[in-house]
Amino acid sequence: MIKNTVPFLDLVAPHRELEQDLTSVFRAALQTASFIGGPAVERFEHDFAEFCEAKYCIGVGNGTDALRFALIAAGIRPGESVLTVPNTFIATTEAISQAGALPEFVDVDEQTSNMDVTKLHEYLEIQCYRDSATGRSISRRTGRPISAIVPVHLYGQTADMDPILDIANAYKLTVIEDACQAHGAEYFSAAGQCWKKAGSIGKVAAFSFYPGKNLGACGEAGAVTTNDEALAQTIRMIRDHGQVRKYYHAIEGYNGRLDAIQAGILGAKLPYLRDWNEKRRQAAARYRELLEPISDVIALPQALSWSRDVFHLYVVRSEDRDGLRSHLAESGIDTGIHYPIPLHLQDAYQHLGYRPGDFPVAERLASQILSLPMFPTLRPEQQVLVATQVIEFSSRSGSVLATAAVN
Ligand SMILES: *Cc1c(COP(=O)(O)O)cnc(C)c1O
Numbered sequence: 399m400i401k402n403t404v405p406f407l408d409l410v411a412p413h414r415e416l417e418q419d420l421t422s423v424f425r426a427a428l429q430t431a432s433f434i435g436g437p438a439v440e441r442f443e444h445d446f447a448e449f450c451e452a453k454y455c456i457g458v459g460n461g462t463d464a465l466r467f468a469l470i471a472a473g474i475r476p477g478e479s480v481l482t483v484p485n486t487f488i489a490t491t492e493a494i495s496q497a498g499a500l501p502e503f504v505d506v507d508e509q510t511s512n513m514d515v516t517k518l519h520e521y522l523e524i525q526c527y528r529d530s531a532t533g534r535s536i537s538r539r540t541g542r543p544i545s546a547i548v549p550v551h552l553y554g555q556t557a558d559m560d561p562i563l564d565i566a567n568a569y570k571l572t573v574i575e576d577a578c579q580a581h582g583a584e585y586f587s588a589a590g591q592c593w594k595k596a597g598s599i600g601k602v603a604a605f606s607f608y609p610g611k612n613l614g615a616c617g618e619a620g621a622v623t624t625n626d627e628a629l630a631q632t633i634r635m636i637r638d639h640g641q642v643r644k645y646y647h648a649i650e651g652y653n654g655r656l657d658a659i660q661a662g663i664l665g666a667k668l669p670y671l672r673d674w675n676e677k678r679r680q681a682a683a684r685y686r687e688l689l690e691p692i693s694d695v696i697a698l699p700q701a702l703s704w705s706r707d708v709f710h711l712y713v714v715r716s717e718d719r720d721g722l723r724s725h726l727a728e729s730g731i732d733t734g735i736h737y738p739i740p741l742h743l744q745d746a747y748q749h750l751g752y753r754p755g756d757f758p759v760a761e762r763l764a765s766q767i768l769s770l771p772m773f774p775t776l777r778p779e780q781q782v783l784v785a786t787q788v789i790e791f792s793s794r795s796g797s798v799l800a801t802a803a804v805n
Pocket residue numbers: 460461462463486487489490550576578579605606607608619620
């Protein structure tokens with residue numbers, strides 16, 4: 399008997415479909431020998447800015463560069479602290495450290511896995527004090543001034559940005575969106591009475607085009623988006639050795655440019671992104687329909703009235719996540735964990751002095767979350783296969799998830 403298998407992600411099918419377009423990008427680059435920067439990069443920057451409904455887009459080497467350059471250009475300086483969440487990819491905090499700042503964590507909301515705005519407010523009120531000379535919020539934990547907040551739009555759902563912007567405003571902090579998982583995600587701003595695209599909400603935002611992201615390059619790539627012209631100009635300099643023009647360096651920068659082949663490839667794929675995101679939404683709706691009957695055992699992603707998600711990942715929660723994961727693996731179904739160890743408990747961050755129990759929600763989520771197969775070409779029958787196995791496992795072992803009732 400041939401075993402049915404479901405991959406976690408299929409990166410081959412979409413590239414096979416676009417093979418002609420993609421190879422002609424490569425051919426054009428060979429013919430013009432325009433490999434770094436140039437018209438292909440400018441065209442993509444224009445188109446991606448438009449897609450994000452942001453004024454400016456600056457192509458860079460990868461998402462980590464995008465975050466680091468955004469932080470530096472936004473004025474984050476050595477000696478300061480930046481608030482973010484513990485349940486994100488380490489690139490978020492690497493960028494903060496590499497800008498010379500220290501990450502400080504705020505726990506997340508149990509239902510959305512995104513930054514808990516009440517805890518953010520409490521942190522600034524209770525764990526920080528106002529320096530009377532500068533008016534800045536000083537962290538009691540580190541003695542450093544807090545200069546920015548980096549909310550992460552995790553799994554393709556935007557963080558609750560209105561209150562985050564309000565709090566940032568009240569405490570004079572800059573908001574830098576980590577939109578690396580949220581290409582095309584939208585947030586309904588009650589304050590502005592309109593839907594806003596991820597990447598257009600904070601002061602500046604970072605995107606990754608790592609191959610597995612909703613918009614992926616055939617290699618490394620990233621971008622910064624902003625509505626602030628001066629900030630955009632600074633980032634253009636930072637990504638290219640601080641040059642204002644060739645060999646005139648206003649500042650020291652980095653080698654963080656986007657290459658023309660990746661820009662051409664991204665430009666060829668961008669027209670499909672809306673459709674791919676829609677297919678992810680349909681797949682998410684199908685999972686919900688299939689798994690709803692066991693939603694007291696398996697918590698499903700929460701649909702929010704103020705969010706249009708793009709399902710970079712489809713993450714469920716189970717009391718016996720590891721058991722469920724092995725059961726699915728035995729049935730030929732690949733899954734992932736994003737992420738198994740919250741950043742405050744990683745070896746790399748021992749020096750920050752956090753302990754188990756410091757962020758109970760992020761820690762509980764880390765032990766319960768499981769990412770099911772999710773990609774635009776995921777077929778309904780593959781989803782039935784996944785759901786059948788999830789249900790089979792759950793009806794056998796089914797310990798009720800304490801917090802799943804809200805679904
Ligand atoms: C992918 C990702 C990044 C980093 O992007 P790279 O292109 O891999 O450098 C940063 N933050 C989050 C949340 C991500 O998912």
